[in-house]
Amino acid sequence: MELIFFFIMAVLSVLSALTVVFAKSPVHSVLSLIVTFFLLSGQYVLLNAQFVAIVNLIVYAGAIMVLFLFVLMLLNLKDETEPQKSNLVRLSVTISAGMLLLTLIGSVRGAIAIPPSPAQSATVGLVENLGKILFSDFVVPFEVASILFIAAMVGAVLIGKRNKETDSEPLTTF
Amino acid sequence: MLNSIQVIPIEYYLVLSSVLFSIGVLGVMIRRNAIVVLMCIELMLNAVNLLLVAFSTYLGDGHGQVFVFFIMVVAAAEATIGLSVLVLIYRNTKGVDIHQLDQLKH
Numbered sequence: 089m090e091l092i093f094f095f096i097m098a099v100l101s102v103l104s105a106l107t108v109v110f111a112k113s114p115v116h117s118v119l120s121l122i123v124t125f126f127l128l129s130g131q132y133v134l135l136n137a138q139f140v141a142i143v144n145l146i147v148y149a150g151a152i153m154v155l156f157l158f159v160l161m162l163l164n165l166k167d168e169t170e171p172q173k174s175n176l177v178r179l180s181v182t183i184s185a186g187m188l189l190l191t192l193i194g195s196v197r198g199a200i201a202i203p204p205s206p207a208q209s210a211t212v213g214l215v216e217n218l219g220k221i222l223f224s225d226f227v228v229p230f231e232v233a234s235i236l237f238i239a240a241m242v243g244a245v246l247i248g249k250r251n252k253e254t255d256s257e258p259l260t261t262f
Numbered sequence: 263m264l265n266s267i268q269v270i271p272i273e274y275y276l277v278l279s280s281v282l283f284s285i286g287v288l289g290v291m292i293r294r295n296a297i298v299v300l301m302c303i304e305l306m307l308n309a310v311n312l313l314l315v316a317f318s319t320y321l322g323d324g325h326g327q328v329f330v331f332f333i334m335v336v337a338a339a340e341a342t343i344g345l346s347v348l349v350l351i352y353r354n355t356k357g358v359d360i361h362q363l364d365q366l367k368h
Contacts, residue, residue, distance in 0.1 A: 221325060236339055
């Protein structure tokens with residue numbers, strides 16, 4: 089039963105990831121990326137990582153993707169304005185990405201299988217266990233992450249602020 | 263759901279996240295729209311997240327799942343800064359085509 093769930097979600101997530109890359113309109117890309125994130129959350133639930141699944145939904149599908157959609161609506165891009173790369177570039181890029189996939193899968197095949205440890209794995213993804221780890225072993229990175237967030241927030245406000253002098257004359261060298 | 267890690271071998275998760283990561287790499291290289299390039303970077307980060315959660319569950323160790331939170335933090339900061347830079351680029355060039363951004367070459 090779990091295997092069927094896994095295969096359905098795996099196939100759908102690969103398909104929606106391909107849609108992200110090959111969709112003509114960026115809005116379709118964002119929407120299929122949200123679908124991918126929902127399917128990955130399903131995989132996390134299957135892996136007994138319930139808290140990560142919920143956080144993935146809230147942070148990625150809820151916050152980051154809304155930010156992407158918001159910027160996309162703000163920029164008001166025309167769908168047909170994006171020119172394609174040349175066919176030679178597309179062919180070579182596809183071949184090199186395929187080679188990367190082959191290398192990754194080849195390295196997976198050579199790996200030694202780990203036997204699962206079912207003793208603790210039922211409770212490892214719960215909030216209690218993760219909170220204990222986060223606030224004992226990872227408390228310094230946790231605080232550094234808050235500094236990173238403040239820096240990102242201030243940086244985003246400063247970058248996005250409209251500058252009066254340079255805005256009147258857009259850079260013509262572009 | 264408790265016996266799902268006995269039914270599904272960890273190699274399946276390795277292959278799935280490899281495929282998702284390669285699709286993300288393909289998208290970064292093949293697309294010219296900078297927003298889609300940023301989305302493909304998010305896709306690659308999520309493939310790595312899936313791998314971390316899978317290994318964390320199979321080893322019965324929660325440290326991998328805590329790492330996933332930190333990856334999400336960095337991804338959120340990166341998306342914020344990247345998108346604000348993109349808005350700035352759009353204001354100056356009236357587009358988000360990454361092929362226009364080649365002044366360092368000339």
